[in-house]
Amino acid sequence: MRRTTYREITGQYVGFYGLMAGLGVLILLSLAAAWHMEHQGHHVTGMTNQIVWGMPHVLAIFLIVAASGALNVASLGTVFGRTWYKPLGRLSGLLALALLVGGLAVLVLDLGRADRILVAMTTYNFKSIFAWNIYLYTGFMAVVVVYLWVQMERRMNRFAPAAGLVAMIWRLVLTTGTGSIFGFLIARQAYDAAVLAPLFIAMSLSLGLASFNLTLAAICRGTGLELGDGLVSRLGRLMGVLAAVVLYFTAVQHLTNLYAAEHAGVERFILLEGGVFTALFWVGQVLLGGLVPIALVFTLPAGRALGRVVLASILVFLGGIAQIYVIVIGGQAYPLVLFPGKEVQSSFFDGVVMSYVPSWPEITLGVGGFAMAAAIVMVGLRSLRFLPESLADAALDPHHRAAPTVAEEKAPA
Amino acid sequence: MCRRLVLALLLLLAPAAAAAQDGDAGRVPLPTIVKGKGEACVADTDYMRRNHMTELDHQRDETMHRGVRTRKFSLKECVACHATPAATGGYASINAPGQFCRSCHDYAAVTIDCFQCHAARPGEADTKRAGAFSRTAGELRQESEVQ
Amino acid sequence: MTGRTPQQGFDPRRRRFLSAAAAAAGVTLAPGVTFYGVTAAGSAAARAPEDPVTSSVRWGLLVDVNKCREGCNACVTACVEENGLRGNGRPETDAQWIRKVELRDPSTGAKRSLPLMCQHCASPPCVDVCPTGASFKRADGIVLVDKHICIGCRYCMLACPYKARSFIHEVVEDQKPYAPRGKGTVESCTFCVHRVDEGRTPACVEACAEAGGDAMTFGDLNDPDSRISKQVAAYVTDQIRPDLGLDPGVRYRNL
Numbered sequence: 001m002r003r004t005t006y007r008e009i010t011g012q013y014v015g016f017y018g019l020m021a022g023l024g025v026l027i028l029l030s031l032a033a034a035w036h037m038e039h040q041g042h043h044v045t046g047m048t049n050q051i052v053w054g055m056p057h058v059l060a061i062f063l064i065v066a067a068s069g070a071l072n073v074a075s076l077g078t079v080f081g082r083t084w085y086k087p088l089g090r091l092s093g094l095l096a097l098a099l100l101v102g103g104l105a106v107l108v109l110d111l112g113r114a115d116r117i118l119v120a121m122t123t124y125n126f127k128s129i130f131a132w133n134i135y136l137y138t139g140f141m142a143v144v145v146v147y148l149w150v151q152m153e154r155r156m157n158r159f160a161p162a163a164g165l166v167a168m169i170w171r172l173v174l175t176t177g178t179g180s181i182f183g184f185l186i187a188r189q190a191y192d193a194a195v196l197a198p199l200f201i202a203m204s205l206s207l208g209l210a211s212f213n214l215t216l217a218a219i220c221r222g223t224g225l226e227l228g229d230g231l232v233s234r235l236g237r238l239m240g241v242l243a244a245v246v247l248y249f250t251a252v253q254h255l256t257n258l259y260a261a262e263h264a265g266v267e268r269f270i271l272l273e274g275g276v277f278t279a280l281f282w283v284g285q286v287l288l289g290g291l292v293p294i295a296l297v298f299t300l301p302a303g304r305a306l307g308r309v310v311l312a313s314i315l316v317f318l319g320g321i322a323q324i325y326v327i328v329i330g331g332q333a334y335p336l337v338l339f340p341g342k343e344v345q346s347s348f349f350d351g352v353v354m355s356y357v358p359s360w361p362e363i364t365l366g367v368g369g370f371a372m373a374a375a376i377v378m379v380g381l382r383s384l385r386f387l388p389e390s391l392a393d394a395a396l397d398p399h400h401r402a403a404p405t406v407a408e409e410k411a412p413a
Numbered sequence: 414m415c416r417r418l419v420l421a422l423l424l425l426l427a428p429a430a431a432a433a434q435d436g437d438a439g440r441v442p443l444p445t446i447v448k449g450k451g452e453a454c455v456a457d458t459d460y461m462r463r464n465h466m467t468e469l470d471h472q473r474d475e476t477m478h479r480g481v482r483t484r485k486f487s488l489k490e491c492v493a494c495h496a497t498p499a500a501t502g503g504y505a506s507i508n509a510p511g512q513f514c515r516s517c518h519d520y521a522a523v524t525i526d527c528f529q530c531h532a533a534r535p536g537e538a539d540t541k542r543a544g545a546f547s548r549t550a551g552e553l554r555q556e557s558e559v560q
Numbered sequence: 561m562t563g564r565t566p567q568q569g570f571d572p573r574r575r576r577f578l579s580a581a582a583a584a585a586g587v588t589l590a591p592g593v594t595f596y597g598v599t600a601a602g603s604a605a606a607r608a609p610e611d612p613v614t615s616s617v618r619w620g621l622l623v624d625v626n627k628c629r630e631g632c633n634a635c636v637t638a639c640v641e642e643n644g645l646r647g648n649g650r651p652e653t654d655a656q657w658i659r660k661v662e663l664r665d666p667s668t669g670a671k672r673s674l675p676l677m678c679q680h681c682a683s684p685p686c687v688d689v690c691p692t693g694a695s696f697k698r699a700d701g702i703v704l705v706d707k708h709i710c711i712g713c714r715y716c717m718l719a720c721p722y723k724a725r726s727f728i729h730e731v732v733e734d735q736k737p738y739a740p741r742g743k744g745t746v747e748s749c750t751f752c753v754h755r756v757d758e759g760r761t762p763a764c765v766e767a768c769a770e771a772g773g774d775a776m777t778f779g780d781l782n783d784p785d786s787r788i789s790k791q792v793a794a795y796v797t798d799q800i801r802p803d804l805g806l807d808p809g810v811r812y813r814n815l
Contacts, residue, residue: 041743043729048652052714052727112712112727112744120711125693130715134691186685186804187721336723338676338800343664346676348656348723477706479612480698482757489737530707530742532735539737 004087004395006152006385009223016222016382023375030368033361034109042112046359050349051332055358056110058324059366062207063103063373064137064178065200066320068171069208070096072238074147078164084234084396087388088216089160093148094380095215095373096171096208097141102373104137106366129180136174143167152385175204182327189266190331195256199249203320206242210316213239215377217310220391228393229305236309240297243316247290250323262340269334269353270326277330280322289319329356444516449494455485465491469527488531493539504540506533607757618682618701619751619809620781621765622788622797623674626814627775630673633660635776638767639677642752644736655726655741657749658764672815675764675776678703678724678749679800679808686716686725695746701781701809702751710745717746721801722808724748751778781809 009016037045047054074092077085085092108114124131147163150156179200185191213235220227254271257263270277293312300308333354338344344351380386388395454461456468468486475481484490495513499505507514508528518525607613639645639658647654658677664670680703686695687703694710697703705716705725717725725748732741738754741747752762760766765776779788791797797811 038744041730042727043648043650043653048729049655049717049726050652050723052717112714112746113710114712116709116711119692119709123692123694123709125687125690127688128691128715130689130691130713181715184689185719187719332718336721338661338722339663341665341667342672343666344661345664346659346661347651348659349652350659350661350676350723473708475612477704477708478696478698480607480700480753480757481612482609484609492737530732530735530740530745532737532740534734534737536737 005389006087006090007387007389008383008385009219009381009387012223016378019222020375020378023371023378026371027368027375030106030109030365030371033364033368034114037110037361037365038114044359045362046357047362048354048356050354051329051356053328053332054356055362056106056366058321058328059369060103060106060110061178061324061328062321063099063106063369065175065204065324066207066211067096067099067103068140068175068178069204069206069242070099070212071144071167071171072205072209073212073235074151075164075168078151078160079168081161084231087391087396089151089164090148090386091216091219091381092212093144093151093167094377094386095212097144097148098373098376098380099208099211100137100141100144101376102369102371105372106369109365110362129177129184133174133177133181136170136177140167140170140174143170171204172201175201178204182331187336188331188334189263189337190270190327190334193253193256195249195253196327199246199253202242202245202249203323206239206246206316207320209235209239209242210313210320213309213313214317217306217313219381219387223387225387226390226392227306228391228396229303230393231391231396232309233300233305236297236300236305236312239309239313239316240294243290243294243319246323247286247294250285265337266331266334270330274330274333274353277326277333281326281330284322285319285326288315289322290316293319332356441520444520445511446516447495447497447513449513451494454494455490488527489535489539492531492533493535496533496535496540504534508533607759609757613698613700613757615699615701616782617699618781619680619756620701620779620788620792621680621751621762621810622777622791622813623810624775624777624813625672625674627773628673628675629773630662630671632673632771632773634767634771634773635675635764636660638763639749642736642755642763643739643750644732644734644741646734648730650729653727653729655728655747657724657726657747674812674815676722676724676800677764677810678751679722679806679810680749680751681809682807684806685719685721689715689719691715698753702753702756703748704750704753705746705748707740707742707745707747712744712746714746720748721804721806 045054071092073085074089074096076082077087077089077092108117108120111117111120113119120134124134126132143163143166147160147167150159150163176197179197182188182191183194183196216227216235219225254267257267270281272278274281293315296308296312296315333356335349335351335353338350456464461468465486469488469491472481472483472486473488475483476487492507496504496507497512505512506528508525509515510519514525514528514533636656636658643657645655645657658675661674661676663672663674680697680701682697682701684695684697684703687697689695691713692709692711694706694708695703695716696706712727714727717723717727725746727746728741728743731743735741739750752760752764755762761778765778768774768776777788777791779786781789781792783789784793791813792811795813797813798815799806799808799811
């Protein structure tokens with residue numbers, strides 16, 4: 001077996017520290033936004049007693065879900081033994097860790113009493129899926145750290161498949177838990193569905209790979225690391241398959257609901273009459289976040305895959321944010337049905353479709369989570385050997401020939 | 414500039430420092446303890462100074478979760494007994510600088526979370542019976558005899 | 561040892577007997593004056609401050625919708641006053657523990673007006689989902705938020721089928737001593753637990769009676785002799801969203 005040589009990133013001082021400074025500003029701004037929200041109270045945000053979870057939750061859930069999926073590449077290498085992806089296992093683990101930290105930071109900083117984080121860490125109600133998620137998230141971090149260690153310490157390499165298997169099972173459970181945060185809510189018409197768990201798993205795989213692709217492309221551009229067209233095509237097509245799986249579960253979710261007359265109202269809202277939510281669903285998620293990128297990655301021109309795969313990854317990424325926005329905000333905007341068949345009216349907005357406008361502090365806080373994730377990746381890349389010397393196709397696969405035929409491309413790697 | 418400010422502060426504190434021991438000059442002034450109504454607190458002062466937070470913590474869980482509404486270590490009773498009338502009428506916030514809770518907590522540099530939610534002024538009904546749960550001189554004597 | 565809670569020596573049956581005896585005495589001595597108060601508060605009137613609440617009591621509320629007038633807001637006003645829920649003129653973020661809901665049947669045009677608050681479910685979803693256990697149900701069925709350990713995640717608000725909870729979006733000052741509330745935590749109707757523990761009825765119930773509506777009856781659903789138990793036994797009453805199987809402690813008659 002050939003050995004891959006790994007290295008830290010060196011040099012490029014202006015670019016590296018310039019980017020780090022930019023990310024630092026974003027992180028500081030997000031901390032300022034969180035402080036503003038804590039100090040003034042949440043009335044300075046777009047969140048209300050009707051829309052109780054807003055933009056911070058949308059972006060935090062995106063980050064957490066993507067964190068789980070960012071580990072796809074590592075799993076493919078160590079668990080499924082795909083040699084193409086093996087040299088990228090370390091980067092995959094680092095990105096998973098960084099995205100999770102970013103997501104959790106946003107979630108915690110949005111709490112009404114973020115100062116009571118110790119209470120959240122020490123007082124548990126084990127009937128709450130939310131409490132379980134706290135364990136799933138911190139446990140995931142521990143598992144990924146161990147996974148990275150067995151990958152990076154040569155003497156421990158033989159444990160990599162075992163660690164990889166644990167990490168993969170863990171992240172499937174983790175995303176099941178995240179989906180169940182909504183799946184277990186009997187109260188809301190838009191939630192209360194078991195299909196949300198597999199839907200979230202599919203989303204994690206797709207959004208995580210999109211995030212990985214974008215990160216990899218940015219690193220290669222920034223450091224001049226050679227990136228083979230064969231690898232890029234594989235990553236792109238895999239993301240296309242996963243994006244199709246997301247569309248499949250989305251279809252199942254809505255078809256199941258449409259079949260039950262009880263849910264006709266909320267489905268009509270999301271699919272037809274929901275204004276911004278309907279637009280985000282059809283145009284944002286389904287068309288731009290699903291069909292277009294799938295079409296893009298399955299018609300890759302040989303030898304020039306990178307541009308299209310990056311474009312497709314950006315679309316999947318944004319489509320994912322649109323999807324989570326529709327699930328989280330759209331699901332709350334539709335009124336609770338307390339008196340089926342009756343028209344209701346009250347001072348507390350009963351029976352009213354709520355509008356939600358994300359405020360700047362919320363958006364800034366959420367963006368800060370992404371900046372934090374990016375900064376963690378950059379610090380990691382500079383301090384430890386996460387990156388292989390080369391990602392040229394010839395370096396990844398000894399059997400690789402410069403221009404693979406279409407038939408070979410279709411065959412599994 | 415900074416030094417001048419410190420000097421000015423020291424001058425302001427001079428009378429207090431003079432009253433205290435020489436070695437205390439320049440230190441944080443001792444807290445002013447507002448005496449509560451009644452003759453003695455629900456437990457010895459030494460005990461209350463060291464353990465009031467534990468007792469309040471215990472009482473809060475008892476009251477909140479089990480509906481136990483004894484008054485001995487109830488925060489409401491602390492406020493009712495130790496709050497002082499304000500010059501403008503009503504009562505001063507017990508959490509205001511110089512008042513019973515804040516004065517000591519400022520000295521010990523410990524923040525108080527209680528009054529982010531709890532009322533820092535006694536309610537009307539509470540002031541009427543304030544001091545009712547403090548011990549009388551007779552009770553104090555009895556206790557010291559037992560010891 | 562049967563029937564006794566050893567550490568407290570508390571015997572619910574004896575208490576019930578004593579309170580029934582007290583009620584009987586009250587009825588005999590001053591009919592009409594003490595009758596309402598004693599039966600409404602039920603056996604807890606006899607609970608000593610040092611005794612913990614027990615599951616021998618289950619507090620409940622019955623709303624007779626026929627007696628609830630459209631446009632009457634007495635219960636809401638009383639709740640705001642009692643619990644110090646002064647708003648900031650921002651209806652979307654101000655707390656509402658109780659609200660009047662106007663219903664209209666679109667097929668017949670029939671109208672209904674009723675108060676809606678925390679339904680104090682026997683199986684409350686808010687308690688199930690709370691990560692820290694801040695959302696809890698007292699032994700006597702009152703669902704509360706322990707604001708000492710609430711971290712303000714608002715998951716309970718997503719989980720509540722009745723939209724009964726409010727998040728405190730702004731700094732609160734001048735709270736009522738018996739109703740602590742502060743920014744960054746979630747809250748909802750407490751059944752005026754401070755009054756109930758003293759043997760009184762919730763402020764909304766009292767206000768409704770004073771306003772001449774008398775649409776609300778509060779009492780112990782476990783006590784077959786309480787006014788509420790007799791009414792729910794005699795008349796058909798509804799719970800809101802009974803399909804969810806949460807068994808709310810608030811019931812509605814003539815809905």
